[in-house]
Structures are given as C-alpha cells and as structure tokens.
Amino acid sequence: MLPNAPENGRRTIYTDSMEIFHRAADLINLDHRTRLELEEPDYEHIFYVTLKLKDRLVPLPENERADFRDLPISIFRNADALERLADGSLILRDRALLSSNVTIRQGKIRLTDGTLYRFVPGMAKRFKAYRVQHNQARGPYKGGVRYHKGVSLDLFKCLAAQMTWQTAVVDVPLGGAKGGIKIDPKAYGEEELTELTQRYMYRLKNLIGPNFDILAPDVGTDGRTMAILLRNYCWGEREHHKMRGAVTGKNLRIGGAELSEQAGGMGLCWCIDEWLRERGESLRGKKFALQGFGALGSTAAILLAQQGCIPVAIADENGAIFNPNGIDLDALMRHVYENPANLLKTVRGFTEAEAVSAKDFFDIPSDIFIPAAIENQVTQEVAGRLKTRLVAEGATSATTPEADEILRARKIELIPDLIGNAGAVTVRYFEWLQNERMEHWSAQEVQRRLEKTIRSSYRIIRDIAMNRPTRSDFHDSRPYCRGGQKLDMRLAAMVLALQRIRSHYMLDDFAI
Numbered sequence: 001m002l003p004n005a006p007e008n009g010r011r012t013i014y015t016d017s018m019e020i021f022h023r024a025a026d027l028i029n030l031d032h033r034t035r036l037e038l039e040e041p042d043y044e045h046i047f048y049v050t051l052k053l054k055d056r057l058v059p060l061p062e063n064e065r066a067d068f069r070d071l072p073i074s075i076f077r078n079a080d081a082l083e084r085l086a087d088g089s090l091i092l093r094d095r096a097l098l099s100s101n102v103t104i105r106q107g108k109i110r111l112t113d114g115t116l117y118r119f120v121p122g123m124a125k126r127f128k129a130y131r132v133q134h135n136q137a138r139g140p141y142k143g144g145v146r147y148h149k150g151v152s153l154d155l156f157k158c159l160a161a162q163m164t165w166q167t168a169v170v171d172v173p174l175g176g177a178k179g180g181i182k183i184d185p186k187a188y189g190e191e192e193l194t195e196l197t198q199r200y201m202y203r204l205k206n207l208i209g210p211n212f213d214i215l216a217p218d219v220g221t222d223g224r225t226m227a228i229l230l231r232n233y234c235w236g237e238r239e240h241h242k243m244r245g246a247v248t249g250k251n252l253r254i255g256g257a258e259l260s261e262q263a264g265g266m267g268l269c270w271c272i273d274e275w276l277r278e279r280g281e282s283l284r285g286k287k288f289a290l291q292g293f294g295a296l297g298s299t300a301a302i303l304l305a306q307q308g309c310i311p312v313a314i315a316d317e318n319g320a321i322f323n324p325n326g327i328d329l330d331a332l333m334r335h336v337y338e339n340p341a342n343l344l345k346t347v348r349g350f351t352e353a354e355a356v357s358a359k360d361f362f363d364i365p366s367d368i369f370i371p372a373a374i375e376n377q378v379t380q381e382v383a384g385r386l387k388t389r390l391v392a393e394g395a396t397s398a399t400t401p402e403a404d405e406i407l408r409a410r411k412i413e414l415i416p417d418l419i420g421n422a423g424a425v426t427v428r429y430f431e432w433l434q435n436e437r438m439e440h441w442s443a444q445e446v447q448r449r450l451e452k453t454i455r456s457s458y459r460i461i462r463d464i465a466m467n468r469p470t471r472s473d474f475h476d477s478r479p480y481c482r483g484g485q486k487l488d489m490r491l492a493a494m495v496l497a498l499q500r501i502r503s504h505y506m507l508d509d510f511a512i
Contacts, residue, residue, distance in 0.1 A: 012154045013397075014154045018039070021038070023491060024498050027495060028498055031506065034506075038161075038498075044130075045131040045132070048126050049126070049203060050199065051125055051196045052123075053188075054191060054192055057082070057092065057109065057117035058118045059089065071105060071116065073112055074111060075102075080093065085189065087187065091192070093191060104119065129179070129182070130179045132153070133175075135175045135176055137504040138164075138175055138504050140209075140212050140213060141175045141176065142174035142176065142428065143213075143215075144179075144180075144215070145179055146218040147221055148185075149184040156179060156180070162176065163176030163177060163425065166417075169419055169461070170422045170426050172425070172426060174214070179215075183196070183220075185220045186344070200229075201233055213246075215246065215248065217249040223250060223251045223260075226249045230244065230246070245436055255435050257427050257431035258442065258443035259446045260431065263427035264295065265295070265297070265303060266299065266447070266454075267419075267423020268415075268421060271420055272304070272392050272415065274455060275392075286308075287309070287310045288311055288368040289364055289369050289370070290315070290370045291314075291371045291372060292373030293347055293372075296424070297314075297373075302329055304368075312364060313364040314327060315361045316347050320348075322354045332347060336350075362386055364387070368389070369390070369391050369392070370392050372395050378403045379400050379403055380403050383399070383402075383403035383410070383412075384406055384410075386412060398417060399414070414488070415458075416493045419461055423454055455474065457496075461489060461496055466486060467481055467483070468481065469481040480495065
C-alpha cells in the first residue's frame with residue numbers, strides 16, 4: 001500500500017497521482033518530515049455559492065407541440081434580449097423586453113424562428129465550490145480556477161499538488177493550489193456566470209492575495225473570468241493597483257502579460273522540438289494527432305504546422321476529424337471560433353475533413369500524439385492502441401499510471417505534463433512579477449525568457465533521465481542527476497521537482 005493511501009486501501013485520483021511522488025521521494029531519500037509536509041495539502045476549502053438563475057425559454061418537445069401550433073409569434077423589442085445556449089435553450093437577459101403583441105398560453109410561447117418554447121422561471125440554485133492550497137514552501141500558492149461538472153475535492157487535491165511540482169520543475173518561486181466550481185458552464189448564460197464568479201470571489205477573498213494565493217484561468221474559465229475576479233477582489237480598495245497580482249491570466253489592458261494565451265502551446269512545441277533534436281530530426285514532415293482544441297491545443301497545432309508538422313487528426317469532447325493529407329487549421333479555427341452556428345465550439349461538422357469516431361481516433365497513425373484535453377484520457381486501452389512514437393502531454397495528468405507502464409513496454413516515449421504544459425504557469429509568474437514591479441514586458445522579452453526556461457528545464461529532466469550530468473551555457477543538470485541509474489521522463493521530472501522543494505525545507509540544516 002502507498003504510504004498516503006487510505007487505511008481501507010481504496011484508490012482515488014489523488015492516491016494514483018501521488019504514486020510517482022513516493023517513487024521519487026524514495027529515490028532521493030527524501031526526509032520523512034518533508035515527505036509528510038508534501039503528502040497532503042496545507043488547506044482544503046469547501047463552500048457553496050448560490051445563484052439566482054435567469055428566466056429561460058426551453059424548446060418544447062415534439063410530442064407536446066400539437067396543442068400550441070396556432071400560437072402567434074411573439075417579438076422581443078431589443079435584438080440582444082436573448083442568449084442562446086448550446087442545448088438550444090434561450091436565456092432572457094436582464095434587458096429583455098417583449099413587445100405589446102405577445103401571446104403566452106400555459107407557459108408556452110412562439111418566437112420569430114417559429115420554434116415553440118416553454119417558459120421556465122429562474123430559481124435560486126446552489127453550487128459546490130473549492131480551493132485547495134497544497135504547499136507554499138517555495139512561494140505563494142498558485143493555481144487555476146476551473147468551472148467543470150466533473151470536479152471534486154480529490155481532483156483538486158491532485159491538481160494542486162501538480163502545481164507544486166510544476167512550479168518547482170521550471171524553478172519559479174511559487175507553490176501549488178487549485179480550485180473552482182462544480183458546474184457545466186455551457187448550460188448557463190453570460191450574466192449568470194458573471195454573477196456566479198462574483199459570488200465565488202466573495203467567499204474566496206479572505207483566502208487569497210498577491211503574496212499568499214494567486215489565481216489563474218483553467219478549464220471553463222478565461223481572461224474575462226479573471227477580470228471579474230480581479231474587479232471584485234480589488235473593488236473599493238485604496239491601493240488597488242498593488243493587488244493586481246492576486247489574479248493572473250488577465251487581459252493586457254488590466255495588467256496581463258504578453259503571450260499569456262499562447263504560452264502553454266509554445267512551451268509544448270519547444271519540448272517536442274527538443275525531443276526531436278536529441279534524435280537528429282526536425283519537425284518538418286512529422287505527423288501529429290491532437291486531442292483537445294482549446295487554447296493550448298489550438299496554439300500548439302498552429303505552431304507545429306508553421307514548422308512543417310502535419311495535423312492529421314484532431315478531436316474534442318464532441319467529435320473527431322481526420323485528413324491524411326493534413327487539416328487546414330485556418331479553416332478549422334474559423335469553424336470552431338467564428339461560426340455563430342457552432343455553439344459548442346467543436347471541431348465536429350468541419351466539412352474539410354472526415355468525421356471519425358472517438359474510438360477510431362486513437363488508431364490513427366502519427367509521429368506525435370498530443371493529449372491536451374482533461375485528465376486521464378490516455379487509459380490502458382488507449383495506450384495499447386496508439387500508433388505513435390511520442391506522447392507529448394499538453395493536459396495535466398493526461399496519462400493514467402497503468403497507461404504509463406504500457407507506453408514504456410511499447411517503447412513509446414513521453415514528454416510529461418510537468419514540463420509539457422509548464423509554459424502557462426511560467427508566463428503567469430512573469431505576469432505576477434510585472435504586476436509587483438509595475439512593469440510591462442514586450443512579447444519578445446516574454447518569449448525570450450519563456451523559451452530559455454522551458455528548454456533548459458527540459459534538458460535538465462532529460463539529463464536526469466539519461467543519468468548524464470551536463471553543464472552548458474544554457475543549463476546545468478549536475479546538481480540533480482542521480483548516479484548509476486537511468487529513469488523514465490516522468491520520474492525524472494518529479495526527481496527534479498522534489499530536489500528543488502527539499503532545498504527550501506533544509507537550509508544549512510535548519511528546517512523551516
């Protein structure tokens with residue numbers, strides 16, 4: 001049984017994720033006290049936020065429409081009164097005004113599109129919210145805010161710990177945290193999500209700060225969410241400009257960093273480039289398959305294609321597409337992000353590529369497979385079917401421990417998430433640093449610093465894995481290599497992280 005496993009031996013997402021921690025801790029003979037400090041989070045906050053839902057118009061099922069076919073059309077006075085959701089429902093915005101000629105019968109209404117709807121009055125609803133603060137030995141807690149229907153305390157514990165390891169891997173002086181709300185954001189309107197975010201910050205305000213716990217975007221949140229969080233954190237404060245660093249991933253106009261949205265994809269591309277250079281190869285002509293077409297996935301795809309890589313397959317939670325000659329990414333970006341009819345923002349329905357099933361997607365041959373969606377997508381089954389040379393993790397915890405073993409047995413190499421998606425947190429640190437100094441760095445300066453951080457960190461992990469202590473103008477892996485043993489890349493990344501964290505617990509033999 002793992003040292004941190006429950007007494008009943010029940011496996012959880014968190015115990016699975018900590019297996020690699022214990023392997024690395026054993027390998028470097030991590031002090032028992034330090035191990036105990038890192039095994040569990042410092043704080044686990046669970047609370048509830050309430051929201052008054054807006055009134056809705058829900059499409060009437062076919063079998064209920066017969067009695068209302070004679071309903072006349074009702075018209076709203078203002079064109080932006082309604083917000084359409086992905087499921088076809090309509091949110092009545094606060095400014096929604098019906099004209100005088102309105103017919104509502106038994107709660108049913110017909111709109112100008114001819115569709116019959118049921119009027120559903122808004123009710124108050126409660127949502128479970130979290131903030132897990134794992135460790136701050138190296139600096140303030142740091143981690144994203146996630147809005148997703150699949151979150152749990154166990155998942156946030158896992159993700160918060162991952163942030164502790166990742167900030168250490170890229171050697172930025174921050175710790176690890178994670179939090180968010182259990183919600184499907186696609187099922188709610190913009191005004192509802194704004195109010196929910198405001199309520200979340202109301203409960204969160206005393207738990208965070210620019211020198212204590214720093215927020216960032218994650219799945220289901222973006223720069224707009226961060227702006228709402230920051231506004232409600234700083235509202236009414238006399239020296240609010242000193243508080244900007246409490247929230248990162250912001251828009252440039254309110255203290256954000258250049259390349260913030262592209263950083264994750266840029267970092268992953270540099271790691272892939274390093275992997276190929278080690279083998280005397282280049283990106284040109286290599287084929288890649290991508291799972292997840294969000295900010296990181298789409299950026300990585302575009303940058304790889306610009307270097308001559310060929311995107312043959314792309315998938316998201318709603319569909320998958322395939323083109324052996326390469327997918328036109330410019331056209332795909334327009335389909336996903338600019339097509340008003342594509343409410344789900346999905347690759348599904350893209351006519352310039354062949355639709356494939358989610359199962360068949362993993363059978364498509366490629367040189368590089370990039371999981372950039374959510375956790376645990378590369379399972380035992382998937383790992384046994386992949387036809388690729390390299391799995392480059394763009395998503396945190398993309399590969400299960402069992403899948404890791406299969407990939408190693410099949411000689412499929414891995415770029416682990418701790419370095420693969422570390423570009424984002426690195427630029428979040430740059431943003432925080434600029435906010436603290438009241439500075440703004442150019443895109444060129446951010447890219448220069450980011451590339452050096454990612455490439456040097458990758459090379460140190462590679463040297464640890466190869467047991468090849470090296471010093472160059474770009475990196476020095478000598479303090480971290482363990483004599484006499486080669487390691488897999490995931491274990492090597494964790495060894496690097498724990499050695500950097502350990503040094504903050506033992507300073508001249510004085511334990512903090």
